[in-house]
Amino acid sequence: MEIKNKQVEQRYCPLCKELNHCGANSGDCWCFHTEISAELLERVPLELSGKACICQRCVEAFKKH
Template sequence: MSVCSTLDPCRCPLCGQDNRCAMAAQAPTNAQAACWCTREQFSAALLQQIPDAAKGKACICQGCVQKTARTT
């Protein structure tokens, strides 16, 4: 079972799709697993697109990261 709440840390704050964040999907009592996002480079331009309410609370999905990488 996921611990996702109203501001859903399991959803990309840019497109709303599942961000597949292993850390957000972990129950608080479990050891946090490493996630794909820990091995990814996020551009400053991409990070600036995150709404203030979601900053530090929800990961960007791989699709948005890859889309930005192709356009920059």
């Protein structure tokens, strides 16, 4: 059951909690071709760091600030 919860958790943006639409499992994702600032990455809760992708909407919103 714990593995299933981790898989579900990884599908959601750790910042806004919406689906992150990560395509990493299929071998390619929009985030592979986008620079994500260290400042934004620091906002990810420690327990999700490196485990759940920030969604494109959060990345774009951060870049506008």
